[in-house]
Amino acid sequence: MKILNIKTGLFLSTSIVASIFFIGCTNLEIDNVDSIIPEEEGGNPTEILNALYRSFAGNYNTYEQSSGLQNMPSDLMITPIRTTGDWANGGRFIQIHTHEWTPNQEDLNSVWSRLNRNIFNASEVIFYGGSNLQVAEAKFLRAFAMWQLLDFFGVVPVRQVDEPVTIDPKVYTRKEALQFVIQDLNEAVADLPSLGPSNHDFATKEAVYALQARIALNKAVYESEGPGTFSFNVEDMNNVIANADKIINSGYALDDDYFVNWRGEGTENIFVSIDNMSKLWQPYLSSNQGGWNGFSITPELYDLYESDDDRLGKGPGTSGYVFNEADFDPADESVLIPQGILVGKQYKKNGEELSGIDYQKNVKLLGADPNEGFKMMKNSPDADTKFVFLRLGDVVLMKAEAILRGGSSSDSALDIINELRDKRNATPLVSITLDDILAERGREMQWDAIRRTDQIRFGTFLSGTWTEKKAVSEDYRWVYPIPALQVALNPNLEQNPGYPDN
Amino acid sequence: MKFLYSLFMGTVLAIQSISAAHPKFDLKESVFEQGFTVTGTIVDETGVPLPGASIIEKGSTNGVTSDFNGNFSITILDKNAILAISYIGFDSKEVPLNGQSTINVVLQENATGLDEVVLIGYGGVKASDATGAVSSIKAEDFNGGVISSPEQLIQGKSAGVQITSSSGEPGSGINIRVRGTGSIRSGNQPLFVIDGVPISGDNISDGGNVPGTGGTAPKNPLNFMNPNDIASIDILKDASATAIYGSRGANGVVIITTKKGSGKGSLNYAYSIGMSEITKKYDVGNAQEFLTGYSLVGGSDPNIDQGAETDWQDEILRTAISQNHELSYGGGNQSGNYRFSFSHSDQQGIIKENGLERMTGRFNGNKKILNDRLEISTQLTISNIHDDNVPITDSADHQGDLLAGALKTNPTRPVYNPDGTLYQPSRDNPNPVAFLELSRDFSNTLKFLGSFSADAELFEWLSFKTVYGIDRSMSTRKSAFSSELVAAVVNAEEDNGRAAINSIEIDNLLWENYFTVKHDFKDIGLDLNAVLGYSYQKFQSSGNSMAAADFRVTDLDLMLNNMTAANLTAVSNTFKTIDELQSYFTRINLTYKQKYYLTSTVRIDGSTRFGSDYAYGTFPSLAFKWKLSQEDFIPDFFSNLSLRAGWGNTGNQDIAHDLYTRRQRYGSPSFNVQDGVVIPGGLATVTFENQGLKWEETQQTSIGLEFGFLDNRLRGSIDYYNKTTTDMLVQLSAAEPAPQAFVWRNLDADVINKGIEFDLTYDAIQNDDFGWTIAGNASFNENTVENFDFGFLETGSIKGQGLSGINVERIQNGHPLYAFYLPSFEGFDSDGNAIYGDTGFTGDKPLPTATAALTNTLRYKNFDLNIFFAGQFGHSIYSNTANSFFHAPAVSSGRNAPLEVLTGEERNTSSVNVSTRYLEKADFVRLQDVTLGYKVNINENSPFSAVRLSLTGQNLFVITGYSGQDPEVNTNRSDNGVPSAGIDYTSYPRARTFLLGVNVSF
Missing domain, CATH: 2.60.40.1120 (Carboxypeptidase-like, regulatory domain)
Structure with missing residues (x-):
């Protein structure tokens, strides 16, 4: 071998350089081999809609999230800090119960994000060219999520599907958002099916009617500048009644068994969750069974009922149960999980009492023994269990309320209430006032994620006091603050009056 | 004469x-x-x-x-x-x-190091000529003991380089921070370059998950190296040095060079055996103390006493034995060299069933041919790693993981029933021994790293080098949890066991070409050394995972190896991403009269991590050195005196794949065991695209002084740096509504790290029989967030009963990163309820403000002794473990706790909350390593050419005020992608190790 001469060296070096820049240079464009780029390949409205049904239900599949923001600040639920250390969580459940929430309360941010995501996903179904039916379903779900958002926060941010991250979402006022919701529902109804009562986990005409009734009933609240006396107008009330009648006339009927609705059966449910609500069941009965030991009912809720009311539940462990051997199977050692308001001792399926469990009515907010407070068990894990978004029981009570608030109907409010009470094994009322409606709504829709809205409409949310909610709340608390993080992220958002920025 | x-x-x-x-x-x-x-x-x-x-x-x-x-x-x-x-x-x-x-x-190898070559990327320079802050640590200065990854070798050895292992588990992840923490995300690690191949920082094995108990941290991706194969580790600290690596230089660069053969062929065999035990157990109550405490705090279960006396910590701990064999053969001369090595290391963890077993094979060879005009070389490593994992997680709930179980389980519970079966009365408090016996979790990782290069001397002044590198790994993690294990999820009513298999494959390649120009313009006293090159790297990562639930069998082997014994099986998901990095770089070193040194580099990086508008970043640097000791006006007692100054701009691209395109993926399915169905995952948007995403940049200015006196017997350096990181890449919540909850943005804020570093070495005694060298280093770093008007980012998400969703750390203007923000603890009221004061910044921070180390090396005839202390100061640690388990309400739920809780003032009506009660000073000094070596005198006729015996004590003691197991810990409690620091949550305990080693050469 001979030493490389300069000529060879030069040749080598230049050819190497040439090859580097010729072969080596990449244009830095990469293939995405494991994901879909909707801009290039088109979105998939079917998949997005399916996922949306699931994620929308996720707002209500625990007693936190949207469900929590409706129940926890109301007179029906209390979530104390237990002596086991549970449910302290930096006092965030306490804050909600005592109406002392701040813009940094973390549930507010997650609820805001989730509902907004639902709205965005619904818009995607429309944007990516879903079928007429899919677009109608998406508009129904968008209206539902936007209603919940405007109900909680008063304002609604909006982003178009193809808007980039650099554009700050503009903001609808409560009235603008309300008009948007009403328009979506009006546009949705034509393309949706009317299928009669069958526990539908998808949008139907009747679901639209029920939501339209709810919105019409609360419209005066949403159009008001602040809490106080709302002026409910006749047109809205007639709208409530008309929508209720459309549902009643399409075959829906009240069931004899109140709790059948949460097993996803019966003839009352208008719109239910697509999946079983595994996290809604509670309470915690034994360490091998799981559950939640935090949420309790207030004594006030329990006191609303007559002792034979079906809505207290009937089985072992519920109110007024007298031990009867026939209810048990000596061979079954698993935990018996009834449906209803659980009081006192609880049992295994063989009749044995569960050690250490004896639920008491009274409950305090701090340092509560796990036995303090009666528990609500609507969604027993022993059965298929659904979250019920819209149900006939709610609809008939809205109709009765609309009549009392000046709407016209051939039915009387008292008859409507008593028909419901009869089904629930409660004695008929002889007369009826708006207060009776609120109380009946409490009995009928305990923990159905509507109580805060109801109490605001009836004017008891801020001024009322109940167990461990001892003070009258400031007027500005009729809406929640916009999450501080979101105010920081979107310059178009202005914090709701009365609240600090964070 | x-x-x-x-x-x-x-x-x-x-x-x-x-x-x-x-x-x-x-x-x-x-x-x-x-x-x-x-x-x-x-x-x-x-x-x-x-x-x-x-x-x-x-x-x-x-x-x-x-x-x-x-x-x-x-x-x-x-x-x-x-x-x-x-x-x-x-x-x-x-x-x-x-x-x-x-x-x-x-x-004797040169101790002063001035003539040593330090590697600076694409070449090396004499240490005395380096214009940047570069630390070079040679094999003989490495830490001893049981070592599972290269970082441990240099822990504490260089000022300004803070190395913290996240727990005491063999092979656990290690955090390295060079000159402070600059980024607000996980990408804070320096770039590792092994024999010229930059290693991607991706995890090469799966992080794993314990059903119902939480995620387990992934192992250190550098575990594949046999520490004995490493000849030296060079750390480039300042930007003028790291800028040659441009986009990846912002957090420093660690260059690992493996050993080469030399001399006539020689065979070397090394063996070591180590014994490890936990340094400090938690002082939780024994049976009687627990029962007394239980009723004291207000517990009322009449069945609390189960009659036994069990020390649950002892039940899961053991004396761990570790063994290491290594055989190497190498030789070489001026025209080439070669070295083969093979090692087998079996490191047991101090928790039963846990360990790390590694086999490595390595070949290094190079040869000059064509009259020494062409040098070809090859470096290959193949490594097979077997990790036995135990269910210790970073996110356990109140049921606890294995470690929490060992601390909090009622000590009156027996381990076994009288019939020999495991006593498992409650899913809420799983029996820790059952957790070990009824689960199996291991990963197997095969890693191959190879580089092949040719270096041609085209002219006397010009050479060209091409390097082709392959970095490939395949890792599979398998885990099974039998339905016999009474624990959450695993045996919920009908949920009969869970198993999962997760595989990750990494396939990276590198092709680099560069010219080196060297010319000495003797007549004008100017020496030129320049590099011009191009580099291309491709990163491919793919993986797949399977999951199964509701098993018809309980045998763990069968669950893993005949997975269809489950009623529900699913492909959890698969993924594959490809990224590229293309770079042009140049460096010019000019030396004038051996007095003035100038280095300038420019690197242009193009990365697919950014959209086309921002794909390229330019990263320049400039550094100057003045060897004052060469000047006549400097007195002769300075054997070395040099002043360095440098400035550089480096970048960071360590973010996920393609964040500038809106992409959708189908999510993972979930099991509904009760209904016997697999619910398929929905289509979801995985990125909310940000086309304006650009490089995070770090500008660093530094000044250094190097000095040597007394013929360099006393030598050292002082460095000052000021590092400003801007346009920080961070995952933020999206302004809703948005297609995705999070969006990556460049945060408009500065993270400033300012600091001083000292290195000092003194050869106190150097004569033939006796030598004593003292080496110390210290560094001080101040970290602040400035120009941040966003409000704040929260992190440090605390886990535990009644604690979920609470964060204790904030990133906010005017405060150090991850500053603690939480309520003060004001003691207990007369009813034993905790009193909490205002919530706010406590002034405490989790990142150390000072680190220091001291090494004493003594030699007497055939004996040598090395004593190494290291410490970190100025920081605090938050004990999530104590917050979650060590308080009266937990005790009243039937859980054990340390004595101060069992005998304390608190009662079960007290509210659980985060507070300064669990925030402690984390300063510590550790006697990290004491090694005594003895060189056996070799008889001429002996078959051996050298024999050395050594005894090492590792982590002999720690001086600290921290009440937890060990203050050097970092459990990942990030919140929404913002990393946390300084949180201890059921961390794997640290061990004290004694190691006996023998090294024989033939």
Whole structure:
């Protein structure tokens, strides 16, 4: 071998350089081999809609999230800090119960994000060219999520599907958002099916009617500048009644068994969750069974009922149960999980009492023994269990309320209430006032994620006091603050009056 | 005598010049035929021959070099002459002959390091000529003991380089911070370059998950290296040094160089055996103490006493034995060298069932051909790692993971029922022993790293090098949890066991080409050394996972190896991403009269991590060095005095794949065991695209002073730096509504790290029999967030009963990163309820503000002793473990706790909350490593050429005020992608280890 001469060296070096820049240079464009780029390949409205049904239900599949923001600040639920250390969580459940929430309360941010995501996903179904039916379903779900958002926060941010991250979402006022919701529902109804009562986990005409009734009933609240006396107008009330009648006339009927609705059966449910609500069941009965030991009912809720009311539940462990051997199977050692308001001792399926469990009515907010407070068990894990978004029981009570608030109907409010009470094994009322409606709504829709809205409409949310909610709340608390993080992220958002920025 | 000598010298010189003019004149025979012939061998301290060492008769130009075997033969005139023997990297030695005709010389490796070559990326420079802050740590200075990854070798060895392992688990992840923390996300690690191949920081094995108990941290991706294969580790600290790596240089660069063969072929065998035990158990109550405490705090279960007396910590702990075998063979000369090595290491964890077993094979070889004009070299590592994992997670709920179980389980519970079956009364408090016995979780990782290069000398002044590198790994993690294990999820009513198999495959390649220009313009005293090159890297990552639930069998092997024994099985998901990085780089080093040194680099990086508008970033640097000691006005007692100043701009691209395109993926399915169905995952948007995403940049200015006195016996350096990171890449919540909850943005804020570093070494005593060197380093770093008007980012998400969703750390303007923000603890009221004060910044921070280390190296005849202390100061630690389990409400739920809780003032009506009650100072000093070595005298006829015995004590003690197991800990409690720091949550405990080693060369 001979030493490389300069000529060879030069040749080598230049050819190497040439090859580097010729072969080596990449244009830095990469293939995405494991994901879909909707801009290039088109979105998939079917998949997005399916996922949306699931994620929308996720707002209500625990007693936190949207469900929590409706129940926890109301007179029906209390979530104390237990002596086991549970449910302290930096006092965030306490804050909600005592109406002392701040813009940094973390549930507010997650609820805001989730509902907004639902709205965005619904818009995607429309944007990516879903079928007429899919677009109608998406508009129904968008209206539902936007209603919940405007109900909680008063304002609604909006982003178009193809808007980039650099554009700050503009903001609808409560009235603008309300008009948007009403328009979506009006546009949705034509393309949706009317299928009669069958526990539908998808949008139907009747679901639209029920939501339209709810919105019409609360419209005066949403159009008001602040809490106080709302002026409910006749047109809205007639709208409530008309929508209720459309549902009643399409075959829906009240069931004899109140709790059948949460097993996803019966003839009352208008719109239910697509999946079983595994996290809604509670309470915690034994360490091998799981559950939640935090949420309790207030004594006030329990006191609303007559002792034979079906809505207290009937089985072992519920109110007024007298031990009867026939209810048990000596061979079954698993935990018996009834449906209803659980009081006192609880049992295994063989009749044995569960050690250490004896639920008491009274409950305090701090340092509560796990036995303090009666528990609500609507969604027993022993059965298929659904979250019920819209149900006939709610609809008939809205109709009765609309009549009392000046709407016209051939039915009387008292008859409507008593028909419901009869089904629930409660004695008929002889007369009826708006207060009776609120109380009946409490009995009928305990923990159905509507109580805060109801109490605001009836004017008891801020001024009322109940167990461990001892003070009258400031007027500005009729809406929640916009999450501080979101105010920081979107310059178009202005914090709701009365609240600090964070 | 002296006069005669120089007279004679003159003659020699004259004759030599004659010989040069008349080549046929045979100098040796005709003039020195009466001279003496002296022969001998030159070896290093371990007996390895040194080829090419120079042997010169002192005062003359008469000299020879040693051959491949270190042998030499020199003819001299004066039998009492002095031979001057020198070899690059070793201390020169003068040997008076005193009439001997055979001498064997042992050279000591150069301790002052000034002539050593430090690697600076795409080449090296003499340490004394380096213009940037570069630390070079050689094998003999590495930490001893049981070592599972290269970072542990240099922990505490360099000022400003803070190395923290996240727990005591063998092979656990390690955080390295060079000159402070600059980024607000996980990408804070320096770039690792192994034999020229930059290693991607991606995890090479799966992080795993314990059903119902939480995620387990992934292992350190560098565990694949056999520490004994490493010759040196160079750390580039300042931006002027790291900018040659441009986009990936912002957090420093760690260059690992593996050992090469030298001398005649020699075989080396090393064996070590170590014994480890936990340093400190938690002082939780025994049966009686627990029962007393239980009723004291207000517990009321009459069945609390289960009658046994169990120390649950002892039930899961053990004395761990670790063994390491290593066999290597290598040799080499000036035209090439080779080295093979094979190692097997079996490291047990101090928790039963846990361990790390690794086999590595390695080959290094290079050869000069074509009359030394072309050098080809190959470096290959193949490594097989087996990790046995235990269910210790970073996110356990109140049921706890294995470690929490060992701390909080009621000590009156027996381990087993009288019939020998495991006693498992409650899913809320799983039996820790059952957790171990009824689960299996391991990963197997095969890693291959290879680099192949050719270096051609085109002209005397120009060479060209091409490097092709492959970095490939395949890892599979398998885990099974039997339905017999009474624990959450695993055996919920009908949920009969869970199993999962997760695989990750990494396939990276590198192709680099660069020219090196070297020319000495002697007439003007200017020396030029320049590099110009191109680099291309491709990163492919793919993986797949399977999951199964509701098993018809309970046998763990069957669950993993016949997975369809489950009623529900699913592909959890698969993924594959490809990214590219393309770079052009240049560096110019100019030296003027050995006094002034100038280095300038520019690197242009193009990365697919950014959209086309921002794909390219330019990263320049400039550094200057002035060797003051070469100036006449500097007095001679300075053996070295140099001033360095540098500035550089580096980048960071360590973010996920393609965040600038809106992409959708189908999510993972979930099991509904109760209904017996697999719910398929929905289509979801995974990125909310940000086309404006650009490089995070870090500008660093630094000034350094290097000094040496007393012939460099006292030497050191002082460095000051100011590092500003801007346009930080961070995952933020999206302004809703948005297609995705999070969006990556460049945060408009600065993170500033300012600091001073000191390095000082003193050779207190250096003579043939006795040597003592003291080396110390200290660094101080101040970290602040500035110009941040966003409000704040929260992190440090605390886990536990009644604690979910609470964060204790904030990133906010004017505060250090991850500053603690939480309520103060004001003691207990008369009812035993905790009193909490205002919530706010406490002034405490989780990142150390000072680190220091001290090494004493002593040598006496054949003995050597190394004593190494390291410490970190100024930071605090939040004990999530105590917050979650060590309070009266937990005790009243039937859980054990330390004595101060069992006998304390608190009662079960007290509210659980985060507070300064669980925030503690984390300062510590650790006696990290004491190694005593003994070199056995070798008889000439012995088959051995060298034998060394050593005894190492590792982590002998820690001085700290922290009440937890060990203050050096970092459990990942990030919130929405913002990393946390300084949180301890059921961390794997740290061990004290004694290691006996023997090293034999043939």
